[in-house]
Structures are given as C-alpha cells and as structure tokens.
Amino acid sequence: MKICFWIGNAYYRKAGTNKIVCTVANELVKNHDVSILVSQSNECESVFKYDERIKIEKLQAANFVYRKSKKSPIGLKQSFIRMINNKTGFFNNPQRYKVAKKAFYPEKYTTLLETFLLSKDYDVIIATGSEILWLAVLAENLTSKTKVFGWQHNNYKSYVSRKNVLFWKKEELLKRYIPKLDKLIVLNPYDKIAYLQNLGLKKVDFIGNPLTIKSSIKTNANNKQFIFVGRLSNQKGVDFLIDSFAFFCQHNNDWKLVVVGDGTERFRNRLIRRTWHRNVQDRVRFVGFTSDVLKYYLESSIYLMTSRYEGWGLVVTEAMQLGLPVIAYDIVPMEYLIDHSENGLIVGQFNTRRYAAAMLKLANDYEMRLKMSESAIKKSEDFSLEKIISEWEKCFVN
DSSP, rough: EEEEEEOOGGSSSSSSHHHHHHHHHHHHHTTTTEEEEEOSSSOOOSSSOTTSSSSEEEEGGGGGGOOOOOHHHHHHHHHHHHHHHHHHHHOTTTTTTHHHHHHSSSSHHHHHHHHHHHTTSEEEEEEEHHHHHHHHHGGGSSOOEEEEEEOOOSOOHHHSSSSSSSTOHHHHHHHHHHSSSSSSESHHHHHHHHHHHOOOOSSEOOOEEEESOOOSSOSOEEEEEEEEEOOOOHHHHHHHHHHHHHHHTSSSSOOEEEEEBOOOOHHHHHEEEEEEHOOGGEEEEEEEOSSHHHHHHHHEEEEEEEOOSSSHHHHHHHHHHTOEEEEESSSSTTTHHHBTTTTTTSSTTTOOHHHHHHHHHHHHHHHHHHHHHEEEHHHHGGGGGHHHHHHHHHHHHH
C-alpha cells in the first residue's frame, strides 16, 4: 500500500506532530511504501530520524499553505478577503463560503497539488494541521481508489477557536469540505463528540497517539524531583508550573523541579525571571531541548502537566510508561489518559494553589507514589505502538 503523510512545515519542527508522524511512519514502512509530503524550506532536515526507506517529497506548491501576501492584483484581493474573514468572519457563512474558498485555496495551487498527488497514485493520503482542509478541498478531484484522511493533532477548540490559527473563522468550509474526506481522525473521544455536535460531521473517529518511549527501566519514585517536558510556550502553561512550584516550596524545602524543552529566547528568559520573582531560582533547572529525555524522566518521581490545552499529551503517556504519576489540569483529554487517584491527580483548571496542594499530597506520600507508579505503567500499555498501528491498519482497509 502506498501511504503519504502530508505534514508541511511540521517536518522541520521539534514538535509533537512531527515526532508522532515519524514514529507511526517508521513502523508502517515495514509493510508499506511510505512518503512524507513537506514544504520546501532552507531549514535543515527533520530533528527526528525518519527511516531511510521513507521518501521525503518536498513540493514548492505546498508552501502556499504558509503563504505571505502577494503584490499582484489577484494576490492582493485574496489577501484582503482572508484578512476581512479572519477579523469578522464575513465570508464564514452558507452564502459567501465560496469566496472564502477561492481566497484561502486558490485554483493555481490546488491544481499544482492535485497534479502532484495524482501522479503519485497513492492509496492513502493523511493530512495534518492546516493541510487537513487543503486535502478536503482537493479530495473530490483525486481518484476514487485513493483514501483521504485528516489527522488532527490538537483539540477541537484549538483548531477552530484560536484567533488567526488553523480553522479560525472557517467553520462553514469545514462543514462543506471535511465530509469529502473518507474520515477525520482525532486523538480522543471528546473531540469526536465536539465535531459531531458542533459541525455535524459524521465520519469522525479517534486513534490515540502511540508511546514514543519504551524502557524496561522505571523510576523508583523515590527521587525528590518533579519534571516538566515540553515546549516553553504559553500553551504549555509553564507560568502556572512555576507559580504552583513556588506555592509548593512554601511548605517544602527539598524537592526540586527540572524543566526539559526549549522555546524562544525571550520566553525562556521571561520564565527564568519568574523563578527569581518567586524566589525559587535555586530549585528550578532549565535544561533545554535534549535527545536524552529518558535520563531526566528516570531521575524524577512525579510528572507535572500544566497545559492550557492539548489534543493528547504525549508527555503524559511517556511519563506513565516510565512509572511517573501525573498531575494535570482538567483539560481535554486528561480524563481519558489519567484515572484520578489511581495513576495521577486531576486538578480544576488553572488553580495554581490547588495544583500545589496536589503536588504536596504526592510528594509527602511515598507509598501513594509507588502505588500510582505501578498503575501508570499498566495504563500506558493501552497506548503501545503495536496497538495504535493496529488501529491505523484497520482504518486503511475499512
């Protein structure tokens, strides 16, 4: 079977989408012909190691997904329509959606993309991120033998409700074109319900993300260290993390926090200043991006998830596989991943003092940590690579 993952610019990022696509593609290529469609870029190759049997297709036409305004009359008109829609949603309705379609998905580029995809004669095309709606627009012009899937990597609200991002003010286009896909794959049952209820989409299913770490060595749950792994950004709630740890430190003198991941220098410096303002600078360590994240997981005893929103939470299942109980806010899809009081604790959204209280509860009870650690390891088996690949294989043939 010829399978193409269309991931665009994500290929060049240290992002969860790229990491998961790499993991799934590397497994599928054992039995299938796999390609990755990316935009052309001057950036270096992917930070994640794709199997050498996988074809990396770099297509100039794919760059239009990340377009800049054109100076031609047509380009300026399209840019103006996009700007008006992004600000007011004027074209986001049954009467004007065709105008929005022409501005967001110009015929020149859809033709180039169609020609490329048809020439490759793929059996399955899977688009992620912004490319999902592009593929939906192209779908009816592809051959009937080609199955087309959208693969969402964040939650419903982050796709449709974040200003000027992804499907902002494009609900009408979603209603019109996503049904042309053979299926929209989301990461959790809650987002499946959201698409069904809010947009009336019926061909929606969910497949979780597979574990990307597998180790026979587990944490002993006895090290007095919390760990956070992720991009240093507003989404990941690292400000909540530092504030909660500061409250925690008012009642504890020995536990430390290690922060693994990077972001912009400006944001990182802001977080470092925050640790100084909260007087916890000597107990928080920023280690940046590392390929040896396993080392830091195993040195820690509790994982802290502080995101404002997620579609999945790959770091949660990674941590659980290594035996770390998880503390998280009550966001989608933590209730699906964490069994409260069994393998972790779920706290009301963004209450940093209650989050700190949960930290104290686990930090002060080694027996509870040990019990949750065992439960976390067992829970993580639900997300093994073998099980997730089996779900994808079923998708391809059904």
